[in-house]
Amino acid sequence: MSLATASIDTPLGTYALSASEVGLVRAEPADSPTPRATSVRTPAQRMLERACAAFASYFAGSAAALAALPLDPRGSDFQHRVWRALREIPLGTTASYGEIARRIGRPGAARAVGDANRRNPIAIAIPCHRVIGGDGRLVGYAGGLARKRWLLEHEARCAARRPTKSAPQVSRSEPKASEDHRAAQRGEAERRPEPERERSASAKARRGYAASSKSNGPEAVRLPNALARRRESAAASI
Structure with a gap:
C-alpha cells in the first residue's frame, strides 16, 4: 500500500506525516x-x-478534528489496544500507566503499557503524552519532556475554552405576564355562576323561609278566633 508523505511546521518544530488511504x-x-x-x-x-x-x-x-481523524498505525494487537485506550483519555486530563493497564483488562501490565507508549508511531494524534507516572510526575516521552509539558499545557487551555451550555434566560416581562394571567383568572372566577352547593343552600334557605311564612298564616287566623270565643263566653255569663 503506497503512502503519501509531507511535513508540517508547528510550535514544537517540524513534524513528518505519512498517510494511507485508510488513515x-x-x-x-x-x-x-x-x-x-x-x-x-x-x-x-x-x-x-x-x-x-x-x-x-x-x-x-x-x-476536535484531530480526535476524529482516522488512524492506520502498524503494531501488535496489544499495542493497538493500548493506543485505542490512549485516544479515550479526555482532552485536558491525564492517566497513569497502571490506569491504562486496568482499562484494557491487563492490570498487571503497566510496564508493557509503557513500552507500547514508547513505540507509538503517531505522536499527538495518539496522545501518549497524556500518560504520566503513578505519582503524577511527567515521565517517559519519546519527544522529550519539554514537548510533553507544552502539549499538556496547550490541551488544558483548549479544554478551558470549550463552550459550555448556559442556563436559559428568563424574560423580565414574564412575572408581569403571569400576574396579568392570574388577574384574568380571578375575573373569570367572579363571572362564573355560583357553585352547585351554593345554589342548593340558597334553595334550601328559600324553602325554609317559605315554610315558616306558611306556618304563620294559620296561627294568625287562630288568634282572632280564640278571642271571639272568649268574648262570646263572657257575654253569655252576663
Whole structure:
C-alpha cells in the first residue's frame, strides 16, 4: 500500500506525516522538512491533506478534528489496544500507566503499557503524552519532556475554552405576564355562576323561609278566633 508523505511546521518544530488511504500512519518530529508529492491526488494524499489540516487546527486551539481523524498505525494487537485506550483519555486530563493497564483488562501490565507508549508511531494524534507516572510526575516521552509539558499545557487551555451550555434566560416581562394571567383568572372566577352547593343552600334557605311564612298564616287566623270565643263566653255569663 503506497503512502503519501509531507511535513508540517508547528510550535514544537517540524513534524513528518505519512498517510494511507485508510488513515494517518505516522507522525513524528523531523529534523528536516519532507517534500510533498506533486503527482495526481490519490486517496492517500487526500487523507494526508486531511491530517495536515487537523494538526493545524489542533495547534490553533481546536482538538476536535484531530480526535476524529482516522488512524492506520502498524503494531501488535496489544499495542493497538493500548493506543485505542490512549485516544479515550479526555482532552485536558491525564492517566497513569497502571490506569491504562486496568482499562484494557491487563492490570498487571503497566510496564508493557509503557513500552507500547514508547513505540507509538503517531505522536499527538495518539496522545501518549497524556500518560504520566503513578505519582503524577511527567515521565517517559519519546519527544522529550519539554514537548510533553507544552502539549499538556496547550490541551488544558483548549479544554478551558470549550463552550459550555448556559442556563436559559428568563424574560423580565414574564412575572408581569403571569400576574396579568392570574388577574384574568380571578375575573373569570367572579363571572362564573355560583357553585352547585351554593345554589342548593340558597334553595334550601328559600324553602325554609317559605315554610315558616306558611306556618304563620294559620296561627294568625287562630288568634282572632280564640278571642271571639272568649268574648262570646263572657257575654253569655252576663
